[in-house]
Amino acid sequence: MESIQCNFGFGKRLPGFEPASVLTYEFQLRGEDLKGIQAIETSVLWHTIGKGDEDIGVHFFNRYGKRELAERDLSVVFEFSTELPKSPHSYLGQIVSIEWLVRVKLFLNRGKPLVFDHPIRLGAVLSADRLGSLSNLDRYAEGDVE
Amino acid sequence: MKRFFRITGKKRGTRLTGSPRMRGLGEVIGSSILALAGVVFLLMVLVFQWNALRTAQSPSWTVFALQGLSAMAMLILGLWGIIRVLWNASASVERRGALVSRAREINPLHDVNPVDDDWPAVPVDLFWHVLPGEHLRFQLWPKQKPRWNLILSGVLAMVFVTVTSILTAMNWDSINLGSIDVLGMLLNLALIIASIWSFRLFVRQLLKITGIGPTRIEISEFPLREGETYEFVLIQTGRIRIRVIEVMLNCIEEATFRDGTDLRTETREVFGLRIFRKRGFELKPKNPLIEHSALTLPSAVMHSFQSLNNKVRWQLTVLCQARGWPDLCRTFPILVAPATSKGHNRDDER
Amino acid sequence: MINPFATQYVKPGMIEFVFQTTSLSCVIDSWLQAGFCGQIVGPHGSGKSTLLHAIARVLQTNGCDVRYVQVCKSARPCKGVIVRDVEVKSDHQPESMLSLDVEQLGSVCWPARVNVIDGFEQLDWASRTGLRLYTRRKGHGLLVTTHAPKSWPATVHSTQPSVNLFRSLCRGLLDQVDMGDQLIDEAMVESAFSRSSGNIREAFFYLYDRYQEEHRRCNTGLQPGQNI
Numbered sequence: 001m002e003s004i005q006c007n008f009g010f011g012k013r014l015p016g017f018e019p020a021s022v023l024t025y026e027f028q029l030r031g032e033d034l035k036g037i038q039a040i041e042t043s044v045l046w047h048t049i050g051k052g053d054e055d056i057g058v059h060f061f062n063r064y065g066k067r068e069l070a071e072r073d074l075s076v077v078f079e080f081s082t083e084l085p086k087s088p089h090s091y092l093g094q095i096v097s098i099e100w101l102v103r104v105k106l107f108l109n110r111g112k113p114l115v116f117d118h119p120i121r122l123g124a125v126l127s128a129d130r131l132g133s134l135s136n137l138d139r140y141a142e143g144d145v146e
Numbered sequence: 147m148k149r150f151f152r153i154t155g156k157k158r159g160t161r162l163t164g165s166p167r168m169r170g171l172g173e174v175i176g177s178s179i180l181a182l183a184g185v186v187f188l189l190m191v192l193v194f195q196w197n198a199l200r201t202a203q204s205p206s207w208t209v210f211a212l213q214g215l216s217a218m219a220m221l222i223l224g225l226w227g228i229i230r231v232l233w234n235a236s237a238s239v240e241r242r243g244a245l246v247s248r249a250r251e252i253n254p255l256h257d258v259n260p261v262d263d264d265w266p267a268v269p270v271d272l273f274w275h276v277l278p279g280e281h282l283r284f285q286l287w288p289k290q291k292p293r294w295n296l297i298l299s300g301v302l303a304m305v306f307v308t309v310t311s312i313l314t315a316m317n318w319d320s321i322n323l324g325s326i327d328v329l330g331m332l333l334n335l336a337l338i339i340a341s342i343w344s345f346r347l348f349v350r351q352l353l354k355i356t357g358i359g360p361t362r363i364e365i366s367e368f369p370l371r372e373g374e375t376y377e378f379v380l381i382q383t384g385r386i387r388i389r390v391i392e393v394m395l396n397c398i399e400e401a402t403f404r405d406g407t408d409l410r411t412e413t414r415e416v417f418g419l420r421i422f423r424k425r426g427f428e429l430k431p432k433n434p435l436i437e438h439s440a441l442t443l444p445s446a447v448m449h450s451f452q453s454l455n456n457k458v459r460w461q462l463t464v465l466c467q468a469r470g471w472p473d474l475c476r477t478f479p480i481l482v483a484p485a486t487s488k489g490h491n492r493d494d495e496r
Numbered sequence: 497m498i499n500p501f502a503t504q505y506v507k508p509g510m511i512e513f514v515f516q517t518t519s520l521s522c523v524i525d526s527w528l529q530a531g532f533c534g535q536i537v538g539p540h541g542s543g544k545s546t547l548l549h550a551i552a553r554v555l556q557t558n559g560c561d562v563r564y565v566q567v568c569k570s571a572r573p574c575k576g577v578i579v580r581d582v583e584v585k586s587d588h589q590p591e592s593m594l595s596l597d598v599e600q601l602g603s604v605c606w607p608a609r610v611n612v613i614d615g616f617e618q619l620d621w622a623s624r625t626g627l628r629l630y631t632r633r634k635g636h637g638l639l640v641t642t643h644a645p646k647s648w649p650a651t652v653h654s655t656q657p658s659v660n661l662f663r664s665l666c667r668g669l670l671d672q673v674d675m676g677d678q679l680i681d682e683a684m685v686e687s688a689f690s691r692s693s694g695n696i697r698e699a700f701f702y703l704y705d706r707y708q709e710e711h712r713r714c715n716t717g718l719q720p721g722q723n724i
Contacts, residue, residue, distance in 0.1 A: 019484060046267075048456045051412055051704060052401030054504045055453035057267060087484040088267040091448045094708060095414045096399040096456045123485060125372075125448045128416040129712055131397065134444050135418045403503050409568055 004031035006104050006116035009077075016121040019086040023120070025102050026079040034074040039107040040064045044082055044100070046122075051095040059085055089123030173231045181224025185311065188217035192312050193319065225304070232352065265484060269452040269459075272369075272481040279364035281379045281436070286363045286462065286478040296351040303348040306341040313337060350472055359383035359429070361464050361476045363393070369481035370460075373445035380422060380437045382466070384429040389467040393422040395441055397448070400457040417447075449484040499711075500669040500676060501704035506697075508545035509584075511668070514661055520550060523653045527551075530650040532607050532637035535616065537645045538655030541695030544641040545614050547655065551639060552584045552612050560610045560637070567615035582614070607637035616640035624648075657696050662689045665696070666703065679710040 009026040017023055023044065029037075044060040060082040064072075091098040100122045106114040126134075191213040198205035279285040313334045320327055362381040370376060380393055397417035403410055421441045429435060441462075451458040460482045466474040504510065513520070527534040538544045548564075556562050564582045611631070616624070628648060631638045638649060645651050666685045670676030684706055692698035 019486065048453060049499070049502050049504065050399075050401055050456065051503055051701060052403050053455040053507070055455050057453070059266075085266050086486070087265045087449060088451050089449060089484060091451070091458070093399050093448070093458065094416055095401045095412060095704075096451075096458060098451065124446060125485070126444075126446045128399070128448075129715070131417045131444070131447060136420075401503075404507070404566075404568070 004029060004034065004037075004106065004114060006030075006106075006114075008102065008116075008118040010102075010118055010120075014119060014121055016124065017084055019084065019089065019123055021084055022081060023084050023102075024079070024081040025118075026077050027102075027104055027116075028077045029074055029106075036109045037069065037074060037106050038066050038109055040069065040074075040078075041103075041105040041107070042078070042080060043103045043105075044084075044120075045103060046088055046090075046098055046100045049097040049099055050093065057088070084122055089125050090121045091125055092127035092129075094128045170231050174228055177224045177227025177231070179224070181221050181228065184217050184219070184221030184224055185308075187220060188214065188308070189311055189315050191217055193315050196316055196319070221304075221308075225300070229300070229352075267451055267453055268484060269450055269457075269481065272450070272479055275479060276368050279379075281381075281438075282364040282366045282377060284365050284368040286365060286368075286480065288361065289461070289477045289479055296348070299344065299348040299351045303341070303344040306337065306344045310334070310337040310341045353472060358386060358466055358468060358471060358474050359434075361466075361474075363462055363464070363478050365480075369450075369483040370443050371483050372443050372447045372449075372485050375440055375442040377438065377440055378421075378462075380435065380439070380464070382429065382435040382464075383431070384434075384468075385431050386468045386471060387428050388424075388426070388435075389469055390423065390425045391435070391464070391466045392420055392424075393439075394463045394465070395419045395421055395443075395460070396463055397458065397460050400459065402455040443482065446485070447482065449482045450480075498673050499704055499707050500673050501700045501707055505669060505672075506700045509549035511546060511665060513543055513547045513550045514664060516658065516661055518653070520554070523547070524551060524554065526650075526652040527637075527639060528604060530652060532610070533631060533649035534639055534652035535646060535649050536639070536641045536653050536655065537643070537651050538641075539643060539694065541692070541697035541699070542655040542657050543696060544655050547653065548612060548614055548639065548641055549584065552610075555606065555610050555637075556584055558604075558606050560606050561608060562610050562612060564612040565614070567613060567618040584612075607635065609634070610637035610639065613638070613640040617642045617644065617646065657694050659686055659689045662696055662699060675714075679707055679714065 007028050007030065009028075025044075027042070041061070041063045043058055043062070045056055045058045047057070048055045060080070062080060088098050090100050100120045101117045102120055103118075104116045106116075108114065191210065195205055195210050275287040277285040277287065313330070317327065317330050317334050320330070360383055362379075364379040364381070366377040367374075378393075380391075382388075382391060395418070396415055399414045399416055401412050401414075403412070422437065422439045424435070424437065427435070448458050450460055460480050462478040462480060464474070464476045464478070466476075468474075523536075536544050536547055545566075552562050552564050562584055564584050566580045566582050568580060611627075613619075613627075619627070624646070627638070630636075639652075640649065663682070663685055666680065667677075670680055680703060684703065688699040688702045688706070689696075692702060
């Protein structure tokens, strides 16, 4: 079952999307025993990474059950489209980071499910390091009076 | 329009007559008299009971308990009245009104308040922490810290002072009768020191809250957006000489995690920018500090974010130092909105 | 940038428990000999919860109805403890550990229901006594973690991390990222373990910050952000 591969249409790129824009993505399954797949779930979600416990927000979700999969050729390209939300934006922080993913989860006849993730970027905000470089407490602001 | 001078104000319909300041002063005097009467009454009750026990009379404990409770009630009511007046003196009229009438029922921003669905994972409830301003459109609400320190130090001071007073009265009585209890006097001395320390602690906590007066920040727009410039006003009241006051814009990350069977939260400040500073001036009750300035949010900054275990929050922090007074730090949470679409997609290399 | 010491990679259940002197089947066998009632004892951050997760997954795989709860101190003062239900996930556990050790146990008559409690000593005496009576009456299994051994139930395993163990755990985490071993070297790993007094969880948090700093320095022309 480990021979099953999932190729996303993004290739090796980290695609960037503006808030409230439309995300269209596709994926294709390759492998010897695709008929062993009982169900396919695909989702677009964000999750937090860092020192805190992980939080997840699912924006888009679609599931193909056994009946739907029986009627289709699993080697074809699956295509989905969704309008992305205005928030939260992808962010690289010091102890809190936010990452958006396109996920495909394959439920097999036996064994644990296979999970394939491809990161995407929503918005274009500065990382915590870049933001920190803008801090300047030595500079006097407007209105400074002795 | 003020009517004739009255020590206390009288409510006529929806208007209050008399001077608010004199009303407050009258309440403080009345509460002080009540508290002092409570202390004297309590001491008298304890001394009489002590004398009755010493002279082998059979005192009535029921009467003693009733008298003692009455005295304690007077003392507590008097102290509460004093604290309440001092507390209200540091609060603006708008804040007192909001505390009574529940801010959620008043929403002056209903035309601009986005629903949660528009901005997922953004703490839009911060809209409830904003009031209409006097100089600018919005007034920010300070983040309230728990008053446990004040309450606990007050209770501690009250207990120490009461016990010290009783012991002092007993020792004085003994001295008058010609017998000197050395151990009792040493204990008395230790309790006097403890009383002075606890009272100083209580006064310090009280000064932290009421000493320098309320701080107000008003801002021209809410929520804030990246790359934009906003006008803000700092209003600081009080009656002291300020060494330095400054306003800073901070971005803080907050992560909550399970540390085994404990819950721990770690915070990390990732951005800090001083946007206003003023040194060496005097605050007077009729001449509060009112300073207009501007703040510019850098471009492409992360918006306010809140999930179950993780946060990215923005705030304005006011730091104030005055000679002889505890340093003051007040924070005002602000909402930074997510940037809107610029109309095209961009692909980046991994 | 993936930080290999982020919470989701190091929290209980995400790292395979590494035995130094015994094996999973031996621990389960001890629990079995103790009448399916046992405690795992160890200091803070020594891997008790990780081992508990591993055993809970084995029990689930063998058809036991497992109820896993975590007892935490409430954030509010004087509010006692919070009891939280935890889902026992089997997605991330390597199959080799489960199948190999379970096979060695042979045929076991597992209890129908097992209560797993992380933080047993946080419960008060009355709750612990009540649980003892309830477990006996119902014939359920019980497996708990404690920082100090209690008189009941019997101790089935004591966790005691070593610097070698921590080193091997870090190596496994750093192998999953590019340049991991270049950013965090052996000296940093040993320093993290010693400054945390053997608390692996604290050591991981320390290495999280160190990894961030080293990655920042390796990045082109950036300096760590200033703090007020």
